[in-house]
Amino acid sequence: MNSLMEFKTSVSHREPPRMKNREKTSEASFNREYAKTVGDITSPNPRIECRDVNVYYGDKHAIQDVSLDIGRNEVIALIGPSGCGKSTFIRCLNRMNDTIPACRVTGQIVLDGQDIYDGSLDVVPLRAQVGMVFQKPNPFPKTIFENVAYGPRIHGLASSKAELEEVVETSLRRAGLWDEVKDYMHHPGTSLSGGQQQRLCIARTIAVNPEVILMDEPCSALDPIATAKIEQLIDELRAHYTIAIVTHSMQQAARVSQRTAYFHLGRLIEVGETAQIFTNPRHQLTEDYITGRFG
Amino acid sequence: MNDLSEVSGRSPRRTIDVVRTSLVKRRQAEKRFQLYGLVSIILGLCFLVILFGSIIANGYTAFQQTSIGLDIHFDPELIDPEGRRNQSALMEADYDGLLKNALSSLFPDVKERQAKRALNGLISSGASYSLRDLVLAKPELLGKIERVWVSADDDVDMFVKGQSGRGGAEAERRLKDNQIAWIDKLEAEGHIKKSFNTAFFTSGDSREPESAGIWGAVMGSLFTLLVTLGLSLPIGMAAAVYLEEFASRNRWTDLIEVNINNLAAVPSIVFGLLGLAVFINFFGLPRSSPLVGGLVLSLMTLPVIIIAGRSALKAVPPSVREAALGVGASPMQMVFHHVLPLAVPGMMTGAIIGMARALGESAPLLMIGMVAFIVDIPQSVMEPSTVLPVQIYLWADSPERGFVERTSAAIMVLLVFLIFMNGLAVYLRKRYERRW
Numbered sequence: 172m173n174s175l176m177e178f179k180t181s182v183s184h185r186e187p188p189r190m191k192n193r194e195k196t197s198e199a200s201f202n203r204e205y206a207k208t209v210g211d212i213t214s215p216n217p218r219i220e221c222r223d224v225n226v227y228y229g230d231k232h233a234i235q236d237v238s239l240d241i242g243r244n245e246v247i248a249l250i251g252p253s254g255c256g257k258s259t260f261i262r263c264l265n266r267m268n269d270t271i272p273a274c275r276v277t278g279q280i281v282l283d284g285q286d287i288y289d290g291s292l293d294v295v296p297l298r299a300q301v302g303m304v305f306q307k308p309n310p311f312p313k314t315i316f317e318n319v320a321y322g323p324r325i326h327g328l329a330s331s332k333a334e335l336e337e338v339v340e341t342s343l344r345r346a347g348l349w350d351e352v353k354d355y356m357h358h359p360g361t362s363l364s365g366g367q368q369q370r371l372c373i374a375r376t377i378a379v380n381p382e383v384i385l386m387d388e389p390c391s392a393l394d395p396i397a398t399a400k401i402e403q404l405i406d407e408l409r410a411h412y413t414i415a416i417v418t419h420s421m422q423q424a425a426r427v428s429q430r431t432a433y434f435h436l437g438r439l440i441e442v443g444e445t446a447q448i449f450t451n452p453r454h455q456l457t458e459d460y461i462t463g464r465f466g
Numbered sequence: 467m468n469d470l471s472e473v474s475g476r477s478p479r480r481t482i483d484v485v486r487t488s489l490v491k492r493r494q495a496e497k498r499f500q501l502y503g504l505v506s507i508i509l510g511l512c513f514l515v516i517l518f519g520s521i522i523a524n525g526y527t528a529f530q531q532t533s534i535g536l537d538i539h540f541d542p543e544l545i546d547p548e549g550r551r552n553q554s555a556l557m558e559a560d561y562d563g564l565l566k567n568a569l570s571s572l573f574p575d576v577k578e579r580q581a582k583r584a585l586n587g588l589i590s591s592g593a594s595y596s597l598r599d600l601v602l603a604k605p606e607l608l609g610k611i612e613r614v615w616v617s618a619d620d621d622v623d624m625f626v627k628g629q630s631g632r633g634g635a636e637a638e639r640r641l642k643d644n645q646i647a648w649i650d651k652l653e654a655e656g657h658i659k660k661s662f663n664t665a666f667f668t669s670g671d672s673r674e675p676e677s678a679g680i681w682g683a684v685m686g687s688l689f690t691l692l693v694t695l696g697l698s699l700p701i702g703m704a705a706a707v708y709l710e711e712f713a714s715r716n717r718w719t720d721l722i723e724v725n726i727n728n729l730a731a732v733p734s735i736v737f738g739l740l741g742l743a744v745f746i747n748f749f750g751l752p753r754s755s756p757l758v759g760g761l762v763l764s765l766m767t768l769p770v771i772i773i774a775g776r777s778a779l780k781a782v783p784p785s786v787r788e789a790a791l792g793v794g795a796s797p798m799q800m801v802f803h804h805v806l807p808l809a810v811p812g813m814m815t816g817a818i819i820g821m822a823r824a825l826g827e828s829a830p831l832l833m834i835g836m837v838a839f840i841v842d843i844p845q846s847v848m849e850p851s852t853v854l855p856v857q858i859y860l861w862a863d864s865p866e867r868g869f870v871e872r873t874s875a876a877i878m879v880l881l882v883f884l885i886f887m888n889g890l891a892v893y894l895r896k897r898y899e900r901r902w
Contacts, residue, residue: 270791272715299794309785311804321803322793372789379794 366397675868693760774816
């Protein structure tokens with residue numbers, strides 16, 4: 172919370188940016204030199220290493236030459252204005268972009284020493300290893316129990332019914348939902364409130380015991396109380412999982428993450444410790460975004 | 467903006483006043499539109515009432531059959547003179563003779579040959595067969611005298627039901643004066659009764675209206691529908707799933723989609739020609755069998771099922787698919803565990819509507835030979851048979867009065883089936899409608 176206080180004070184005392192650099196924010200003059208990533212993209216003992224990732228939607232070059240490490244057991248926040256490619260980037264990490272026919276990904280994304288875009292890699296266990304929580308809560312139209320039990324069942328993680336029930340209970344406890352739903356396990360998942368549904372989706376994701384959890388703006392459709400619960404949950408999950416969270420809210424990024432990466436128009440502009448990004452950004456574009464010059 | 471003085475040059479009018487004046491016209495236009503809608507609905511309902519009314523008015527009498535009660539002496543001397551008492555003897559006996567004896571005992575003064583023929587003509591020609599079946603079922607009847615109710619001839623049936631009158635010139639009537647007199651006497655003595663026409667539901671087609679029934683056509687329809695269902699449903703659903711979920715989007719799949727949409731609109735008789743040329747001529751399948759009929763009809767319903775199936779699959783929101791993939795389901799698991807259960811109600815509705823359409827089709831089946839006069843009830847899909855719509859068509863062609871009411875009755879039976887099937891589709895759709 173200290174860093175947040177510093178963030179607030181530094182904003183009010185910041186001098187207005189120089190006119191010369193402001194011109195350079197337009198896309199036409201967005202040259203390569205200016206857009207080179209500032210900050211340390213590497214991480215000690217990384218879980219996922221991305222090098223020179225480019226994503227094309229047809230002719231549109233959505234992600235340009237992004238290299239980034241996702242560190243082990245850390246929460247990394249991806250921030251940036253709308254349309255800057257953060258959701259596209261995070262969906263590359265578990266190959267969810269494969270479902271979009273016009274999407275093409277080049278570059279290297281290495282998980283456990285293997286490039287996940289290698290032709291011979293089976294996508295199914297990858298998605299069990301790298302789970303995803305989506306922006307709008309999307310529980311299966313099945314019972315709450317079935318929602319959480321589906322993943323372990325298809326991957327064969329539980330060998331008996333008792334084990335399956337244990338897995339379901341553990342996941343729901345970890346997601347902070349057990350006390351609220353333990354008497355309603357056979358009610359449909361869609362009968363829960365928005366915040367509960369999102370926590371159910373998180374429970375479903377952790378039930379398959381992934382190593383990395385990707386969260387694409389998980390709280391954007393939720394009220395502040397539910398958001399607070401999920402942010403607390405992210406903090407607790409950090410002990411077991413690596414989490415990458417895309418967020419529109421800079422305050423949320425400041426609250427939950429240890430590292431932050433700032434994206435702008437498909438490029439990774441700056442990456443570094445969260446406290447440093449929000450109090451002392453090194454790139455002009457990062458500073459402009461954080462101080463609210465554009466949104 | 468609420469001051470229009472510059473625009474009109476008159477004293478300033480508020481916008482709200484302009485709106486109020488135009489409101490009258492708008493309300494009138496809306497009322498007119500509602501009136502048009504109401505009138506068209508009423509017109510539609512009127513036509514429906516006229517249609518159903520005329521069919522029911524023509525056909526309800528077919529559910530009754532006039533029978534004549536005769537005291538028949540099951541004389542063993544006549545039935546089994548050699549005393550064999552076995553199945554073949556009972557089969558070969560002259561039951562017509564028994565009926566003639568019973569009739570002449572009721573009207574002993576009818577001696578002349580023409581008159582005798584007229585008297586025997588009061589009974590249906592199929593009555594001797596029903597008598598035979600009775601004796602075969604109960605051989606202990608031999609030697610007894612029993613009152614047996616046999617079907618009356620269709621002319622008598624029509625007369626008793628009041629469909630044909632007793633006035634007019636004798637030469638222009640079906641029943642002669644003496645026959646009418648005999649019928650009056652039989653009625654007075656209680657030998658005539660009208661009972662529920664079970665023969666209509668249990669027997670096959672016949673040249674005589676009183677013996678004609680729809681059971682052969684119903685069995686033929688059932689077998690045909692079974693073959694159609696068994697072929698078109700699995701193939702259609704699998705094709706819809708493959709085309710929607712697994713096939714890549716390229717020129718070939720676009721071509722296939724255009725062709726399937728076109729096939730759904732092809733006139734059904736073209737499929738009949740195809741069935742005749744390919745299934746009967748080339749493959750040599752039995753003509754007029756439910757197998758060939760089912761093949762032709764499944765070709766016809768396949769496009770409908772595929773199109774309905776694809777729409778149902780398209781309607782499943784992508785969030786469900788992404789959620790399933792995100793948990794690590796393979797594409798097959800995603801489709802079969804998550805997408806298909808949500809799409810099945812729509813697919814079922816499309817399938818049932820396709821089946822209802824197939825049930826009512828006659829043009830393609832005419833081409834493959836189901837228009838023949840088939841008396842025996844089909845026992846399997848390979849035997850020649852006919853279907854209910856074709857049966858209706860055949861009976862509509864026949865001149866006898868009895869067939870007029872039977873045609874309408876058969877139409878009523880077909881309509882009941884169709885209404886039931888469509889009702890089932892509506893019920894299933896309502897019951898399994900999912901909210902996600």
